[in-house]
Amino acid sequence: MRIAYIAAGAGGMYCGTCIHDNTLAAALIRDGHEVALMPTYTPMRTDEENVSTGEVFYGALNVYLQGKSSLFRHTPRALDWLLDRPSVLKLVSKLGSTTDPKDLGWMALDVLKGEDGHQHKELERLVAWLRDDFKPDVVHITNSMLLGMVKRIREEVGVPVVVALQGEDLFIDDLPEPFHTTVIEEMRRRAMDASLFISPSRYYADHMAELLGVSPDRIAVVPLGIRLEGHGHEREPRADGSVQLGYLARISPEKGLLQLVDAFVRLAKLPECDALRLRVAGYLGARDVPYKDECLAKIESAGLSERVDFVGEVDLEGKLAFLHSLDILSVPTVYQESKGIFVLEALADAVPVVLPRHGSFPELIEETGGGLLTEPGSTESLVEGIRELVIDPGRRRQLGASGQAAVRSRFTDDANADAIVAVYRRLVG
Numbered sequence: 001m002r003i004a005y006i007a008a009g010a011g012g013m014y015c016g017t018c019i020h021d022n023t024l025a026a027a028l029i030r031d032g033h034e035v036a037l038m039p040t041y042t043p044m045r046t047d048e049e050n051v052s053t054g055e056v057f058y059g060a061l062n063v064y065l066q067g068k069s070s071l072f073r074h075t076p077r078a079l080d081w082l083l084d085r086p087s088v089l090k091l092v093s094k095l096g097s098t099t100d101p102k103d104l105g106w107m108a109l110d111v112l113k114g115e116d117g118h119q120h121k122e123l124e125r126l127v128a129w130l131r132d133d134f135k136p137d138v139v140h141i142t143n144s145m146l147l148g149m150v151k152r153i154r155e156e157v158g159v160p161v162v163v164a165l166q167g168e169d170l171f172i173d174d175l176p177e178p179f180h181t182t183v184i185e186e187m188r189r190r191a192m193d194a195s196l197f198i199s200p201s202r203y204y205a206d207h208m209a210e211l212l213g214v215s216p217d218r219i220a221v222v223p224l225g226i227r228l229e230g231h232g233h234e235r236e237p238r239a240d241g242s243v244q245l246g247y248l249a250r251i252s253p254e255k256g257l258l259q260l261v262d263a264f265v266r267l268a269k270l271p272e273c274d275a276l277r278l279r280v281a282g283y284l285g286a287r288d289v290p291y292k293d294e295c296l297a298k299i300e301s302a303g304l305s306e307r308v309d310f311v312g313e314v315d316l317e318g319k320l321a322f323l324h325s326l327d328i329l330s331v332p333t334v335y336q337e338s339k340g341i342f343v344l345e346a347l348a349d350a351v352p353v354v355l356p357r358h359g360s361f362p363e364l365i366e367e368t369g370g371g372l373l374t375e376p377g378s379t380e381s382l383v384e385g386i387r388e389l390v391i392d393p394g395r396r397r398q399l400g401a402s403g404q405a406a407v408r409s410r411f412t413d414d415a416n417a418d419a420i421v422a423v424y425r426r427l428v429g
Helices: 018-031 060-068 077-083 086-094 102-112 120-134 146-159 168-174 179-191 200-214 257-267 286-301 316-324 342-349 361-367 379-390 393-410 413-428
Strands: 004-008 034-041 057-059 138-141 161-164 198-201 219-221 243-247 278-282 308-312 328-330 355-356 370-372
Touching: 004 018, 004 146, 018 034, 018 342, 018 413, 057 060, 057 120, 057 278, 060 077, 060 102, 060 179, 077 355, 102 146, 102 179, 120 146, 120 278, 120 308, 120 413, 138 146, 146 161, 146 168, 146 179, 146 219, 161 413, 168 200, 198 200, 198 342, 200 219, 200 361, 219 278, 243 257, 243 316, 243 342, 243 379, 257 278, 257 316, 257 379, 286 308, 286 361, 316 342, 328 342, 342 355, 342 361, 342 370, 342 393, 355 379, 361 370, 370 379, 370 393
Parallel strands: 004 034, 004 138, 034 057, 138 161, 161 198, 198 219, 243 278, 243 328, 278 308, 328 355, 355 370
Antiparallel strands: none
């Protein structure tokens, strides 16, 4: 099949959605499909081999300037081309471009308006490339914030358009009024244009069906998959007898690092947890530096700095080494996570997880048997869940082995690609 996969760049950070999109596209290519992974806004940054096209559509600078000034809605393509250069967009990202909903509500609404928005020139360029150059059998759009593209693609290209649902509710919930209301209204209007939606979990399918005002039978649930290469080394007891508790996610309030720090401080006071250490890895944006400082201050005031390692952002090699170093992973998200790729990555290395009982986590634990669930927002429950695994190495091994077996059999990139292609084939007949 010829598949046009339209993804959203994340402004220079490692993004779980970008990594998944790239992994899936690579698996589809290995299976013999012709795939154009087309980044929008900024170039994609992924920790595996990047299979995206060199050209960026809906370049962030052009989208911003066209939204702000009518002058840029009529500029020649030569100037737009210069502003779309990957080197320019990467530089803008490094200089502090934002993905903060509080700053981008107007732009999100503008893009959702599609042919009626200020970026209609960008839309027509994308549609023309699909229609005249690539000529796909199906178009796959990475998330529902890009629903404004769908109507013109279906009109001009004449193929089914699948829209993935991948955690956009977190962005929508943070939009200030009036954009919060108007964005949802426009998404509901545009949702009728999509041929089908795809969700990584049943929880998120039900949640987004309500938000978009669509019937649940218009959303197919297709579990995510990860590439297994590099995962699955042999685990042996540590010479120093330590137990390594890890956190692997963006360092931000919604991901719950502060609650994990609170739990660690309490655990460190227990005699049975005197060998416990905390390791933290993940992207840190400029707006969340004060949040990290708050976490560090709690650790320092408890006198635990020597038992905590902040690794920072990690590439693929660093991520694999980080996972290899862990005995337990916990990311106690405050919001209800739609995907949880870090869960699959930990389980692929036989690292059991301790997670809040909300979002997609209950489904993942039920389907993999790879961890424990705790009460959302309860530090006491989180402490007890982690403590249970700290004091029982046999239980850790059993959960890790169960999770690893499940990931290897049902949550691989190849399994994800097979399931997605089955959806495509139903749509194209």
